[in-house]
Amino acid sequence: MRQIKIGILGLGVVGSGTVRILQENAEAISRRVGAELVVKKIAVRNLAKDRDVAVDPALLTDNPFEVIDDPEIEILAELVGGVDPCHGFLLRAIQSGKNIVTANKELMAKSGHDLLDAAQLAQKDFFLEGSVAGGIPIIAAMKESLAGNNIKEVMGIVNGTTNYILTRMTEEGADFAPTLADAQRLGYAEADPTSDVDGHDAAYKLAILSSLAFNSTVNEEKVPRQGIRHIQARDIAVARDLGYKIKLIASAQCHPDGSMQARVHPALLPNKHPLASVNDVFNAVLVRGDAVGDVMFYGRGAGSLPTGSAVVGDLIACARNIVSNATGRVGCTCYLSRPMLPSEQAQSKFYVRLHALDKPKVLASIANVYGDFDVSIESVVQRALPGDEAEIVWVTHKSREHHLLGALDVISRLPAVSKVHNWIRVEE
Amino acid sequence: MRQIKIGILGLGVVGSGTVRILQENAEAISRRVGAELVVKKIAVRNLAKDRDVAVDPALLTDNPFEVIDDPEIEILAELVGGVDPCHGFLLRAIQSGKNIVTANKELMAKSGHDLLDAAQLAQKDFFLEGSVAGGIPIIAAMKESLAGNNIKEVMGIVNGTTNYILTRMTEEGADFAPTLADAQRLGYAEADPTSDVDGHDAAYKLAILSSLAFNSTVNEEKVPRQGIRHIQARDIAVARDLGYKIKLIASAQCHPDGSMQARVHPALLPNKHPLASVNDVFNAVLVRGDAVGDVMFYGRGAGSLPTGSAVVGDLIACARNIVSNATGRVGCTCYLSRPMLPSEQAQSKFYVRLHALDKPKVLASIANVYGDFDVSIESVVQRALPGDEAEIVWVTHKSREHHLLGALDVISRLPAVSKVHNWIRVEE
Structure with missing residues (x-):
């Protein structure tokens, strides 16, 4: 059976989940692809660090260019995060003929467009399912299954940390500060919670989702964001009496005049709203298409195996394209340049x-x-x-x-x- | 721009939705595919019948072989329904080199496997998203995005008619017979409601879903089914007092020993269950993967435009494969032969x-x-x-x-x- 060699940058939470799935489900994956997916090299920052997954130490290197420049590697999975140095790494990998899979939301929100352009020019695949909403297959759905629709709205709960905090506040009548402290103690919030609780993480994801939905690049800097620090227990109680839940919502609309709007903000959702019952660390994305109507996708928005599932799904899609000689099958779909309506x-x-x-x-x-x-x-x-x-x-x-x-x-x-x-x- | 010619069998509810979407979103679809999707011929039973969509009469024929045998047509969309004569039509179309898109659940549940085999042998595409749960992209998700998972369970509300009836019974405290009569009057149930209310429609869909989930053909005749005729208003009231909703559930499991189980039955779902809040004609499918955990897909399970959205999504996927010279990119994934556990x-x-x-x-x-x-x-x-x-x-x-x-x-x-x-x- 044909072998397809994969290189990985990063063996943290997502990287170790990805490698574990590739190991444990290797046989099924080979049958489904018609080729064996072989991890050839993994670049890590610290060779001595203990890992959550058993990996042959000979696969590890602390020099990323040993992965990026390896001519045998056909797919590069970037699971490091952050814009630098990943942007340069991926451009170099594309130029040397590699297909790309990434779970890097910040990179895709800030400079996804030029990476996708570069991949399209090189007729290579560029997949990013893991960058939004963990294992929920929302990006493939918008690029492929729902591609017959003009999407009018996309709206989601895409940050698990804030959804966990708001759920706890709702269930316990607690205020923000002690709930955040508890979430940090339990590992659901980071020591510096800014990116989550102030809406930056959700804004990255919304920039990606709305770019795909409306076929026009949405610059994350232009997405106004409001976090949840100011939400008080009393607001949640009053909202409940009125028949609402309070959630951190990422939402974007495309108006009939062609303009777009995108925003991250806490909102009161009527109890009957499909997103109102999405609790704890779960994520959900609601897409409103002109033909399909409302469709919602729900699942775990983060974590080693759920995000690993998205990455492996992308690796499989890419491997199938390699087997069929069809890399670059779906390129960047941001072929429009819509104006952004001021907030x-x-x-x-x-x-x-x-x-x-x-x-x-x-x-x-x-x-x-x-x-x-x-x-x-x-x-x-x-x-x-x-x-x-x-x-x-x-x-x-x-x-x-x-x-x-x-x-x-x-x-x-x-x-x-x-x-x-x-x-x-x-x-x- | 390259043109890809499409032939359609059937211009009923799904056919007219499909044609309408292709007309109204033509420009966006061309941009996304890199080719123009052109409907060349449509076979109908009655040329004189009024249609829900404006179609050039010159496209219509009452001879299906004018579509099936047209050498210019690259994709055949079968939107007729039923096993005969569709099975023979599709085999003949595949053998004459066509790619297939179908929304025919009965055909796929009863003899999908040999059609998929024939398509694979011919290196042609065979897509069937529209056959289950209308516009919800559940089949693509299982074949592609979730392909890194071993799926352990799939469970859904896949029949809109029974979900509408049970929702009305729940909200109004009404009994089955008058609610069915009302649903028939409103067009939510057919004059002969057997296929819906006795669980046959759901069993077809479950056979398709579980075959995909467990990589092993599930014969719909082996799916035990129980409908909702015997559910009484009192059962629904008692269930509510106990904290449950009653829903018609299609569920299938794959056990650690490799055996499968599949069944359609009414069930009490705890109020917190993700499927418990799926109401009216909406459908939802919950997939439990070993990596991704629980993911749920929710939307309209039937109707002209929602199912048309699934068909057009498949046409786009197929057209992209034609453009990339990669038809047959993903073949039949039923490569196992699992035993079915007796009920x-x-x-x-x-x-x-x-x-x-x-x-x-x-x-x-x-x-x-x-x-x-x-x-x-x-x-x-x-x-x-x-x-x-x-x-x-x-x-x-x-x-x-x-x-x-x-x-x-x-x-x-x-x-x-x-x-x-x-x-x-x-x-x-």
């Missing part, structure tokens, strides 16, 4: 929670300000607090973000208003 | 609802019979009825079906038992 133009419903004096006419005075800024109100719930204050929760009709922010700026300075505690988007 | 060997938890005299020792006498048949009890709830009877609901631990049925046979003949109303599987 101020975004419309949505909003939830606002504030404290104000519990006196006649206070509600009316606040409502008047909303009216001045063209924000109309769908519902309001007032609840007396101990003392002379009340908590007032508003849900608006669809409004522009800058109108809402203008109104809240005035409202927060009304003498009767002690504090605007929070405003959060509401999805329908 | 009596199946183990599961069971729900039993019966009426009995509300007297001392009745509960104990029934419990003793379970014990005699090696069925152990997880929970029991007794509720007094008007008169001198009680309703008793049992949930068993995992037991073999023939043990349970043996026990119920004895229990139903106990003098104190007036009627065993129902027994239903319970999933965990």
Whole structure:
């Protein structure tokens, strides 16, 4: 049986999962591909480090160029992460005739387009399923199975850490800071949680998903992001009473005029929304196509074996193309250049929670300000607090973000208003 | 730009959705494929019939061989349904060098294997995404993206009609017969509902899904099926009180000894189960892989445009293979021949609802019979009825079906038992 030689950069969480799957399911994979997938070399930073998978030490090298420049290696799997030095490594590998599989979301979000172009020019494969939502096959679905659709919207829970924190806060009534500390202790959040809790990780993934969905490169720097640090236990409780769950949502729309919009933000989702019941570290992505309607993909968004599953799926697809002499079969699909709608133009419903004096006419005075800024109100719930204050929760009709922010700026300075505690988007 | 000629058999619900998508999204599809997909001929039964889509009458023929035998046509889309005469049509088309796309679940479940073999022998493509779960890309996911996994279980809600009926029964507390009549009036159920409500449609789809999942042909005749006619409003209400939803489930397992099991049956699903919140006509399929863990795919399981989306996705995949000279890139993946475990060997938890005299020792006498048949009890709830009877609901631990049925046979003949109303599987 024909052998296809694979080189791997990185033997961390994803790398060791990938190697383990290739070892344990070797026979089935060979049967399915019609060729044997052989790992020839693995570049690591530290040769002495203990690994989660048993690997012949002779395969390891601490010189990445021994992998990148090996002429026998037909597929290079980049499982290191980060832009530098991976970008240069992959360009060099493509130019020397290799097919690429990567799970590097930051690299793909920041400079995926020129790597895909280079691969297409060289008629080589470039697969990236592992870069978004772990083992969930969302990228292949959009590039292939759903390719008959014009996709109008993509919306997902794509960061497991924040979903775990919000789920725990929801189930336990806990606040953000102690839940984050607990998640860090349990290994669900990193020591520096910035990339997850402030929405950067989700923004990388959304840039990739929306580029694929709308056939136009979305620059991750242009994706506004808001994290979950400001979400309070009280917001989650109030949302529950109103019939909503709070989730960190990555969402992007393509409008009939051809423009795009993309944004990462916490949102109130109605309990019946398909994403509302996605809990713990699970991820899910909802795609809205003009023909297929809503389809949702759900699964583990991270981890050694789930992400390894995506990487091995890509290796198999690439190996099948090699066997069929068809590498480069599907190239970059960003053939359009759509304008990105500025964030101020975004419309949505909003939830606002504030404290104000519990006196006649206070509600009316606040409502008047909303009216001045063209924000109309769908519902309001007032609840007396101990003392002379009340908590007032508003849900608006669809409004522009800058109108809402203008109104809240005035409202927060009304003498009767002690504090605007929070405003959060509401999805329908 | 290169043109790829397509021939279509059938211009019904799926055919007209397919043609509409090809028309409306023509430009995007050409850009994505690098070739123009041109419908050259469509065979229909009745040339005079009004169609849901505007088609040049010159494309229509009532002679299928004008399509099958046209040497310019590179891809044949079979959207007729049923085994005969489609089986012969497709064999003839393959032998004359055509690639095949089909949405025919009955044909694929009954004789998919020899068609796939014929296509492989001819190095032609054979795609069947539209045959299961409408627009949900579950077949491509199992053949490609998840191909690094050994799949241990596949479980789904794959029949929209029964899911619609059960959802309505759940929401309205209604019984089966009036809900079916309503579904027929609304067009969600056929005049002869047998194929849907007795589980045959789901069994076809499960035969296809499990063959793909376990790499071994599953004969649909060997898939035991139980429909939903016997589900009563009271069962649904009791299940709700216990924390369950009742759904028609198609499920198949591959055991560590290599044997398979497949079955269509109504089941109690815990409210937290990912399939429990799949409502109305929606379908969902859960796949359990050794690497990826649980992944779920959700969407519209039927309809003109959703199923058309799957067919067009297959046409695009095939066209890309034609452009790359790589038809036959992925052949039949049923390279094993696994034994099928007989249904009596199946183990599961069971729900039993019966009426009995509300007297001392009745509960104990029934419990003793379970014990005699090696069925152990997880929970029991007794509720007094008007008169001198009680309703008793049992949930068993995992037991073999023939043990349970043996026990119920004895229990139903106990003098104190007036009627065993129902027994239903319970999933965990």
